[in-house]
Amino acid sequence: xxxxIGHFSLILALLVALAxxxxxxxxxxxxxxxxxxxxxPLARAQFLxxxxxxxxxxxxxxxxxxSVTYVATxxxxxxxxxxxxxxxxxxxxxxxxxxxxxxxVWTVAVSLFSKHLPDDMRARILGVMGLIxxxxxxxxxxxxxxxxxxxxxxxxxxxxxxxxQDPGMIFHPPMLYMGYVGFSVAFAFAIAALLGGxxxxxxxxxxxxxxxxxxxxxxxxxxxxxxxxxxxLGWGGWWxxxxxxxxxxxxxxxxxxxxxxLAVTEKRGSFKAWTVLLAICAFSLSLLGTFLVRSGVxxxxxxxxxxxxxxxxxxxxxVVVIGGSLALFAWRAPTVGRGGKFAVVSRESFLLANNVLxxxxxxxxxxGTLYPLFLDALGLGKISVGPPYFDTVFAPLMTPALFLMxxxxxxxxxxxxxxxxxxxxxxxxxxxxxxxxxxxVLLGHWTPMIGLxxxxxxxxxxxxxxxxxxxxxxxxQSLISRITSIPRSxxxxxxxxxxxxxxxxxxxxxxxxxxxxxxxxxxGEVAHLAGYxxxxxxxxxxxxxxxxxxxxxxxxxxxxxxxxxxxxxxRLYTVQNMPMTEAGxxxxxxxxxxxxxxxxxxxxxWSVRIYYKPMVEWIWAGCAMMGLGGLLALSDKxxxxxxxxxxxxxxxxxxxxx
Amino acid sequence: xxIKARHKRFVLIGIGLALVGLAAMLILNAFQSNxxxxxxxxxxxxxxxxxxxxxxxxxxxxxxxxxxxGDGLSVSFVITDTAKTxxxxxxxVLPDLFKEGKGVVAQGKVxxxxxxMASEVLAKHDENYMPPEAAEALKRAKEQGKTLVMPAK
Numbered sequence: 001x002x003x004x005i006g007h008f009s010l011i012l013a014l015l016v017a018l019a020x021x022x023x024x025x026x027x028x029x030x031x032x033x034x035x036x037x038x039x040x041p042l043a044r045a046q047f048l049x050x051x052x053x054x055x056x057x058x059x060x061x062x063x064x065x066x067s068v069t070y071v072a073t074x075x076x077x078x079x080x081x082x083x084x085x086x087x088x089x090x091x092x093x094x095x096x097x098x099x100x101x102x103x104x105v106w107t108v109a110v111s112l113f114s115k116h117l118p119d120d121m122r123a124r125i126l127g128v129m130g131l132i133x134x135x136x137x138x139x140x141x142x143x144x145x146x147x148x149x150x151x152x153x154x155x156x157x158x159x160x161x162x163x164x165q166d167p168g169m170i171f172h173p174p175m176l177y178m179g180y181v182g183f184s185v186a187f188a189f190a191i192a193a194l195l196g197g198x199x200x201x202x203x204x205x206x207x208x209x210x211x212x213x214x215x216x217x218x219x220x221x222x223x224x225x226x227x228x229x230x231x232x233l234g235w236g237g238w239w240x241x242x243x244x245x246x247x248x249x250x251x252x253x254x255x256x257x258x259x260x261x262l263a264v265t266e267k268r269g270s271f272k273a274w275t276v277l278l279a280i281c282a283f284s285l286s287l288l289g290t291f292l293v294r295s296g297v298x299x300x301x302x303x304x305x306x307x308x309x310x311x312x313x314x315x316x317x318x319v320v321v322i323g324g325s326l327a328l329f330a331w332r333a334p335t336v337g338r339g340g341k342f343a344v345v346s347r348e349s350f351l352l353a354n355n356v357l358x359x360x361x362x363x364x365x366x367x368g369t370l371y372p373l374f375l376d377a378l379g380l381g382k383i384s385v386g387p388p389y390f391d392t393v394f395a396p397l398m399t400p401a402l403f404l405m406x407x408x409x410x411x412x413x414x415x416x417x418x419x420x421x422x423x424x425x426x427x428x429x430x431x432x433x434x435x436x437x438x439x440x441v442l443l444g445h446w447t448p449m450i451g452l453x454x455x456x457x458x459x460x461x462x463x464x465x466x467x468x469x470x471x472x473x474x475x476x477q478s479l480i481s482r483i484t485s486i487p488r489s490x491x492x493x494x495x496x497x498x499x500x501x502x503x504x505x506x507x508x509x510x511x512x513x514x515x516x517x518x519x520x521x522x523x524g525e526v527a528h529l530a531g532y533x534x535x536x537x538x539x540x541x542x543x544x545x546x547x548x549x550x551x552x553x554x555x556x557x558x559x560x561x562x563x564x565x566x567x568x569x570x571r572l573y574t575v576q577n578m579p580m581t582e583a584g585x586x587x588x589x590x591x592x593x594x595x596x597x598x599x600x601x602x603x604x605x606w607s608v609r610i611y612y613k614p615m616v617e618w619i620w621a622g623c624a625m626m627g628l629g630g631l632l633a634l635s636d637k638x639x640x641x642x643x644x645x646x647x648x649x650x651x652x653x654x655x656x657x658x
Numbered sequence: 659x660x661i662k663a664r665h666k667r668f669v670l671i672g673i674g675l676a677l678v679g680l681a682a683m684l685i686l687n688a689f690q691s692n693x694x695x696x697x698x699x700x701x702x703x704x705x706x707x708x709x710x711x712x713x714x715x716x717x718x719x720x721x722x723x724x725x726x727x728g729d730g731l732s733v734s735f736v737i738t739d740t741a742k743t744x745x746x747x748x749x750x751v752l753p754d755l756f757k758e759g760k761g762v763v764a765q766g767k768v769x770x771x772x773x774x775m776a777s778e779v780l781a782k783h784d785e786n787y788m789p790p791e792a793a794e795a796l797k798r799a800k801e802q803g804k805t806l807v808m809p810a811k
């Protein structure tokens with residue numbers, strides 16, 4: 001009965017979404033206030049209905065209702081309750097429901113926080129989001145219904161993939177989806193602006209906080225995923241250039257370009273058409289990413305053969321959304337008008353260069369991800385493009401991007417002078433160049449890549465320090481009041497940029513100085529790595545809720561002093577008879593020690609891998625700082641106090657001149 | 659003055675296009691030199707594989723073929739597409755889901771002695787799931803009607 005209620009609410013939600021996608025948009029075109037006014041109540045009704053469906057599915061998981069196919073394939077009676085709930089988004093159908101659910105959350109959020117928008121604009125934005133929702137709900141109801149019954153019911157479920165039975169599963173997918181789907185708001189703003197022909201600074205100011213919010217979620221979602229891969233896959237890697245990761249990285253790159261381009265559109269009125277195009281691309285890549293990961297096309301392009309309707313629907317949906325919005329863009333973009341002029345050396349130019357580099361980087365990821373799929377689909381052979389390609393491409397693309405990142409915030413809008421910039425940044429350049437040469441020598445290992453990475457990281461540190469110093473000095477006020485008088489969005493930018501520096505530093509050090517050994521160890525034997533001694537204490541058997549495990553312990557000592565114990569498990573998940581490795585990690589600011597148990601060999605020996613990962617945690621700390629910077633920018637008071645818009649307009653004009 | 663501004667703009671656009679062109683060249687070049695092709699054991703047997711660059715092979719691990727070296731870390735096993743077999747040597751810890759009789763994909767080079775020196779061994783994360791390359795190798799061997807041994811389950 002409960003699953004039927006869920007199914008029924010999905011059908012009702014589809015009808016509501018259809019109404020939301022049509023009446024307000026037609027109303028906006030005809031100036032019909034009543035039709036436009038329907039947008040808000042419909043957005044709320046849609047949220048309520050999808051939430052009911054979501055709760056029904058979660059209930060079916062919680063109560064182990066194995067008469068529902070989706071529950072039976074993704075859960076098991078021995079699965080702990082938190083993973084049974086997280087299993088709601090453990091498969092294809094449930095992820096789509098989570099997607100639709102999050103879309104309805106964003107839609108309601110827009111309806112709640114859009115009182116200051118003109119009626120037609122709000123109606124169009126909510127309408128466009130309704131249309132996207134129609135696509136997803138229709139897809140679910142036609143070919144991917146999570147409430148489909150299994151008759152006769154299964155006695156027990158086939159269990160959630162053991163790889164997903166981890167706290168990471170509870171946070172990572174919802175965060176990532178909040179990011180993906182959040183770009184639908186920027187997309188809807190862009191489409192609404194194209195439909196209405198109104199693309200001005202106000203439009204950019206309205207869409208900025210939404211875009212930043214989505215970007216924060218996406219950043220933190222990718223961070224959580226990378227961290228999860230690091231401790232779960234047991235090889236000590238944190239990014240694999242896997243198609244699934246690339247699917248989330250492409251919208252991030254374009255989204256990052258978008259938040260910078262929006263800043264120019266808001267402050268200077270330039271880059272209008274480009275901003276709209278980026279908004280369309282960011283969301284299109286989010287859609288593509290969702291389907292790439294969740295359709296099974298990565299497993300095999302022929303997976304669709306089992307249900308060709310699914311593949312066809314996805315292709316048609318992507319063509320309609322991406323093709324339709326690009327066609328609208330081509331048709332309406334010439335009407336948006338030109339922005340303010342700027343000189344070759346100006347902050348606009350630096351931001352433009354950053355945008356182009358990010359877009360090219362996103363394109364290179366797209367090529368590396370989709371080209372092998374195309375070849376395979378067309379029967380032209382199987383190829384794979386691994387990390388070497390992405391590494392080769394990213395170093396030369398990101399080097400100028402990070403270098404310009406140090407200059408951009410210091411350059412003036414409209415026109416800046418190169419000699420003046422050079423004068424101002426000569427110390428920053430000197431300090432970072434010296435660090436890049438001296439630090440690796442002190443650490444005992446110098447390669448061009450280490451030098452380059454350190455130079456870029458310290459370049460951003462030094463230029464940021466210069467930026468903050470210049471901005472804070474010279475007034476009579478106390479330091480505290482000088483700090484608080486600067487808008488939070490500016491501090492947000494500084495912290496996010498420092499996050500990039502911290503990230504770059506972490507990547508450089510871990511890539512340049514990590515070491516690993518794979519050894520055969522008998523109980524009592526000692527292995528040596530990076531000045532530490534690892535004593536194998538043997539293996540004991542433990543029993544988990546739905547797995548059995550061999551747990552191996554390594555006592556870590558340095559110069560005879562005990563530092564920590566690493567405990568790694570080799571688990572066997574009994575339902576799917578699937579082995580899994582749980583790494584033993586001792587994380588620290590300076591370095592991680594990481595051990596994972598390999599296989600049992602003869603005589604009670606085990607193969608063991610031990611990794612020394614210097615400053616690897618800085619990678620995620622950098623991502624967290626980017627997210628924090630975004631949140632700080634969101635808390636800026638100009639986004640909260642809508643009534644002071646006019647006054648703020650003056651202020652931004654002043655800032656622009658400053 | 660106006661002419662100068664326009665002139666400057668053209669220079670800017672020119673530089674921009676040149677840089678984008680350069681980036682495109684870089685990407686395509688990197689793409690071409692880092693593509694890893696896939697071959698079946700039958701193709702390896704016929705010598706249709708590149709001599710000096712790495713490639714991937716896929717198939718099933720022949721039951722009983724897994725042997726460990728004295729150090730307990732180097733392993734050797736045999737991959738088959740049910741028509742032909744390729745001996746593989748790998749030094750490192752095998753992935754969790756590596757099993758005899760199951761699908762596997764290895765990346766590496768063929769030595770002069772015909773032994774495949776694997777630098778990477780992949781077996782994906784699902785018990786029922788066959789790596790796409792492994793499935794492809796079996797399919798091709800079947801299509802060519804050269805199946806000699808039934809794949810062991």
